[in-house]
Amino acid sequence: xxxxxxxxxxxxxxxxxxxxxxxxxxxxxxxxxxxxxxxxxxxxxxxxxxxxxxxxxxxxxxxxxxxxxxxxxxxxxxxxxxxxxxxxxxxxxxxxxxxxxxxxxxxxxxxxxxxxxxxxxxxxxxxxxxxxxxxxxxxxxxxxxxxxxxxxxxxxxxxxxxxxxxxxxxxxxxxxxxxxxxxxxxxxxxxxxxxxxxxxxxxxxxxxxxxxxxxxxxxxxxxxxxxxxxxxxxxxxxxxxxxxxxxxxxxxxxxxxxxxxxxxxxxxxxxxxxxxxxxxxxxxxxxxxxxxxxxxxxxxxxxxxxxxxxxxxxxxxxxxxxxxxxxxxxxxxxxxxxxxxxxxxxxxxxxxxxxxxxxxxxxxxxxxxxxxxxxxxxxxxxxxxxxxxxxxxxxxxxxxxxxxxxxxxxxxxxxxxxxxxxxxxxxxxxxxxxxxxxxxxxxxxxxxxxxxxxxxxxxxx
Amino acid sequence: xxxxxxxxxxxxxxxxxxxxxxxxxxxxxxxxxxxxxxxxxxxxxxxxxxxxxxxxxxxxxxxxxxxxxxxxxxxxxxxxxxxxxxxxxxxxxxxxxxxxxxxxxxxxxxxxxxxxxxxxxxxxxxxxxxxxxxxxxxxxxxxxxxxxxxxxxxxxxxxxxxxxxxxxxxxxxxxxxxxxxxxxxxxxxxxxxxxxxxxxxxxxxxxxxxxxxxxxxxxxxxxxxxxxxxxxxxxxxxxxxxxxxxxxxxxxxxxxxxxxxxxxxxxxxxxxxxxxxxxxxxxxxxxxxxxxxxxxxxxxxxxxxxxxxxxxxxxxxxxxxxxxxxxxxxxxxxxxxxxxxxxxxxxxxxxxxxxxxxxxxxxxxxxxxxxxxxxxxxxxxxxxxxxxxxxxxxxxxxxxxxxxxxxxxxxxxxxxxxxxxxxxxxxxxxxxxxxxxxxxxxxxxxxxxxxxxxxxxxxxx
Numbered sequence: 001x002x003x004x005x006x007x008x009x010x011x012x013x014x015x016x017x018x019x020x021x022x023x024x025x026x027x028x029x030x031x032x033x034x035x036x037x038x039x040x041x042x043x044x045x046x047x048x049x050x051x052x053x054x055x056x057x058x059x060x061x062x063x064x065x066x067x068x069x070x071x072x073x074x075x076x077x078x079x080x081x082x083x084x085x086x087x088x089x090x091x092x093x094x095x096x097x098x099x100x101x102x103x104x105x106x107x108x109x110x111x112x113x114x115x116x117x118x119x120x121x122x123x124x125x126x127x128x129x130x131x132x133x134x135x136x137x138x139x140x141x142x143x144x145x146x147x148x149x150x151x152x153x154x155x156x157x158x159x160x161x162x163x164x165x166x167x168x169x170x171x172x173x174x175x176x177x178x179x180x181x182x183x184x185x186x187x188x189x190x191x192x193x194x195x196x197x198x199x200x201x202x203x204x205x206x207x208x209x210x211x212x213x214x215x216x217x218x219x220x221x222x223x224x225x226x227x228x229x230x231x232x233x234x235x236x237x238x239x240x241x242x243x244x245x246x247x248x249x250x251x252x253x254x255x256x257x258x259x260x261x262x263x264x265x266x267x268x269x270x271x272x273x274x275x276x277x278x279x280x281x282x283x284x285x286x287x288x289x290x291x292x293x294x295x296x297x298x299x300x301x302x303x304x305x306x307x308x309x310x311x312x313x314x315x316x317x318x319x320x321x322x323x324x325x326x327x328x329x330x331x332x333x334x335x336x337x338x339x340x341x342x343x344x345x346x347x348x349x350x351x352x353x354x355x356x357x358x359x360x361x362x363x364x365x366x367x368x369x370x371x372x373x374x375x376x377x378x379x380x381x382x383x384x385x386x387x388x389x390x391x392x393x394x395x396x397x398x399x400x401x402x403x404x405x406x407x408x409x410x411x412x413x414x415x416x417x418x419x420x421x422x423x424x425x426x427x428x429x430x431x432x433x434x435x436x437x438x439x440x441x442x443x444x445x446x447x448x449x450x451x452x453x454x455x456x457x458x459x460x461x
Numbered sequence: 462x463x464x465x466x467x468x469x470x471x472x473x474x475x476x477x478x479x480x481x482x483x484x485x486x487x488x489x490x491x492x493x494x495x496x497x498x499x500x501x502x503x504x505x506x507x508x509x510x511x512x513x514x515x516x517x518x519x520x521x522x523x524x525x526x527x528x529x530x531x532x533x534x535x536x537x538x539x540x541x542x543x544x545x546x547x548x549x550x551x552x553x554x555x556x557x558x559x560x561x562x563x564x565x566x567x568x569x570x571x572x573x574x575x576x577x578x579x580x581x582x583x584x585x586x587x588x589x590x591x592x593x594x595x596x597x598x599x600x601x602x603x604x605x606x607x608x609x610x611x612x613x614x615x616x617x618x619x620x621x622x623x624x625x626x627x628x629x630x631x632x633x634x635x636x637x638x639x640x641x642x643x644x645x646x647x648x649x650x651x652x653x654x655x656x657x658x659x660x661x662x663x664x665x666x667x668x669x670x671x672x673x674x675x676x677x678x679x680x681x682x683x684x685x686x687x688x689x690x691x692x693x694x695x696x697x698x699x700x701x702x703x704x705x706x707x708x709x710x711x712x713x714x715x716x717x718x719x720x721x722x723x724x725x726x727x728x729x730x731x732x733x734x735x736x737x738x739x740x741x742x743x744x745x746x747x748x749x750x751x752x753x754x755x756x757x758x759x760x761x762x763x764x765x766x767x768x769x770x771x772x773x774x775x776x777x778x779x780x781x782x783x784x785x786x787x788x789x790x791x792x793x794x795x796x797x798x799x800x801x802x803x804x805x806x807x808x809x810x811x812x813x814x815x816x817x818x819x820x821x822x823x824x825x826x827x828x829x830x831x832x833x834x835x836x837x838x839x840x841x842x843x844x845x846x847x848x849x850x851x852x853x854x855x856x857x858x859x860x861x862x863x864x865x866x867x868x869x870x871x872x873x874x875x876x877x878x879x880x881x882x883x884x885x886x887x888x889x890x891x892x893x894x895x896x897x898x899x900x901x902x903x904x905x906x907x908x909x910x911x912x913x914x915x916x917x918x919x920x921x922x
Contacts, residue, residue, distance in 0.1 A: 105701075105806035106837075150650050158709075161648065164625070179897050186836040187622065187802045188875035189611050189661055190882055190893060191920060192902045196657035200650055217705050240566075244678050247749055248619075248709040288708055290751055341648045345566035375647040376567075414649035421651055432651060436640050441653050443908035448901070459652060 006063045013055045020044035039082035044090040050209040058176025069203040071145025074137040077422025107215040113144025129215040132159035150200035152418030157374035158251040168212035174449040203455040205448040219287035224309040228278035232348035234302040239373045241297045249289035253373045256281040263328035276305035334390040338380040341417035377417040421459045429461040467524045481505035500543035505551040511670040519637025530664040532606025535598040538883025568676040574605025590676040593620035605669045611661035613879030618835035619712040629673035635910040664916040666909040680748035685770040689739035693809035695763040700834045702758045710750035714834045717742040724789035737766035795851040799841040802878035838878040882920045890922040
């Protein structure tokens with residue numbers, strides 16, 4: 001627990017107006033938005049500059065104070081929520097929200113960690129360009145958190161994940177020193193790749209304070225279609241046909257289950273634009289593609305029906321079906337989540353086996369599986385049986401994870417495709433990583449954060 | 462120097478038939494192909510499997526034997542050539558050349574480190590797919606070396622460098638343990654990014670023994686053009702117009718200088734297909750682009766003339782002009798090389814300033830600057846003055862580097878865009894890296910290779 005003296009020292013860095021010590025104002029920083037993770041902290045610090053972050057870390061390092069870096073606090077694995085022990089000081093990056101530069105000529109922008117993803121997208125658009133990272137929480141998540149967790153989302157297929165969209169970083173180290181790696185270069189082979197080491201390390205190796213992001217030309221044409229298909233196997237075949245016909249023009253390819261259409265209709269009144277009901281749907285989007293690809297695959301693939309958006313409004317309506325899927329599970333009661341990935345060729349088999357295994361072990365449980373086909377990334381969520389007790393169902397979280405993760409391992413998949421490890425899956429690391437890999441990770445942690453003050457108890461088992 | 466006992470132990474691992482101890486047979490392993498780097502070694506080991514590499518490293522670790530991992534020995538910075546002191550054992554990966562798997566469905570292949578780049582390309586092609594890494598030495602360089610040095614080449618613009626083309630690695634660590642990171646997944650957020658740390662570390666952190674590579678659909682249409690432009694500024698504007706019109710369909714965009722055309726004509730009899738002579742030329746290639754882009758930019762950009770390849774033979778002839786550039790400098794005498802990058806927007810200004818600075822400081826020196834426009838990567842080579850003494854000219858290598866690198870720094874560029882640091886630029890690291898960055902690199906080296914036996918004296922100053 002930090003001493004009163006340490007707390008006063010830390011408050012002095014940011015000024016009293018930007019340090020939160022009363023319980024009520026702290027609540028957004030100590031309670032995760034779904035309420036799944038809550039914790040306690042003696043202090044929330046809201047620095048305004050890299051220099052203030054550096055001074056905070058220098059004090060933390062000297063006093064052994066544990067620091068939890070926090071962005072928009074939208075993470076799903078408990079990485080940014082302080083623990084219950086009340087020893088962890090929250091370091092919010094929200095006030096580091098300046099756009100330092102937009103460089104339209106070099107297709108890059110330099111932004112501070114606290115910029116929301118949506119604001120980054122909007123600034124790129126204002127410059128006539130595209131920042132393609134896109135995910136459900138984009139209105140509130142912050143780019144620093146996106147990078148710390150290597151966020152994925154809807155356009156990874158064509159543009160890559162957060163890692164691929166970042167050219168350079170500025171990072172405050174555990175001891176308060178600043179690594180200035182804010183490079184704009186497309187090629188630079190001078191030494192070890194520090195940038196990618198910090199990205200995805202979930203705040204355990206350093207505090208990301210700014211980043212140089214890649215921008216892209218905005219596509220001139222966007223075509224969006226919703227296909228009804230008879231099976232997951234047909235969905236994968238359709239993806240392969242689209243990919244083969246349009247290559248990098250295929251900028252999104254999402255799998256939606258029929259039960260999801262039922263949920264979004266029931267709870268949000270959304271209309272399925274495809275007339276024919278089918279077990280699965282594929283939402284595909286092409287950017288700047290040679291014309292005729294959608295029509296061609298419709299003619300040659302095992303597709304029972306399809307609709308191509310004829311207006312921006314129809315396009316938005318189709319996307320709405322995908323984006324409301326997760327939310328539409330809420331009124332159906334408890335949902336046990338699995339953010340997994342498998343090789344694309346295994347998707348159909350995995351879905352079949354996991355659905356069977358889950359419904360056999362948990363009778364009445366309703367798999368609601370959707371995801372990003374091209375990335376092999378499935379959100380294998382499972383809604384509770386109709387009329388069951390929510391808490392009793394949720395108490396089976398780990399038991400159901402065991403069933404699903406066993407199949408993930410069988411298909412050489414990942415138990416965390418895009419959400420990270422945080423605290424939620426930390427105890428699984430010894431199951432999925434070799435001793436060699438864990439040793440290497442521990443040696444890096446020891447090298448970067450010898451006193452173990454940066455987001456302790458996350459990622460590493 | 463390894464003892465006789467250690468040498469015998471090491472030979473026993475690979476068998477006498479695969480250990481080289483006589484000077485003559487060693488020469489390809491101790492002399493770099495251009496003859497710029499030569500060294501001595503007591504032993505060249507040619508293991509056939511990951512297990513043999515692991516046993517070699519275990520012995521090396523126990524005995525403090527220094528190991529130089531070597532692929533096709535085509536590197537340009539002395540990284541894979543043993544030093545003069547005769548203490549370094551060469552570990553050739555050439556016999557690890559099995560293709561472990563081609564997975565056309567998941568667009569990946571798993572290959573061992575010793576496969577040549579050309580064989581990897583050919584195997585992908587045989588499966589109807591594309592492995593896009595392409596560079597001058599592809600006939601002899603090996604994929605393990607490509608990854609260890611994060612090779613770039615001609616298609617980085619659209620497909621990325623070696624790092625971007627790799628999904629997973631198998632690495633033997635300094636102590637002989639094996640890290641199996643042979644993952645095929647497109648998304649996997651479970652812990653620190655070890656893969657990217659090994660890639661580009663030039664054999665100083667571990668020995669890459671196998672890799673999972675990304676494959677792509679082969680483009681259905683390829684259009685290749687050579688444009689004559691009045692200035693480097695016009696070349697950049699042309700690149701921007703092409704990029705904006707065709708986005709990811711622009712798969713190559715190379716800058717060629719008039720003096721290069723003169724050299725390739727004089728020494729290889731190559732014909733410039735563009736009728737109008739101009740100070741600069743741009744070689745652009747589009748894959749699966751919407752038709753008409755080349756014609757459109759010709760009509761709207763500052764282009765004095767252009768030719769579009771009408772056959773595969775014409776395409777090959779155009780590419781030949783680019784690929785023979787470096788070689789065509791040889792009959793012109795000594796050439797001092799600079800593999801640099803700057804932000805794309807600075808290319809024209811950099812070329813102007815560097816050409817002026819070099820010809821002012823070294824009268825008669827002839828800049829032959831070519832490179833990859835979209836990556837900001839220029840090979841700012843400088844041929845000796847006509848009739849000058851080759852060695853006297855080459856003795857000015859460091860002095861000319863000083864002049865050019867000063868401008869690289871001014872434009873926030875990199876002094877090694879794609880060739881790496883090796884031994885050639887190691888002494889420059891303290892000039893270009895902050896103390897913080899060098900400290901972080903050293904702490905990683907200490908964590909991964911505590912006895913300093915892996916490629917010592919490379920990369921780190």
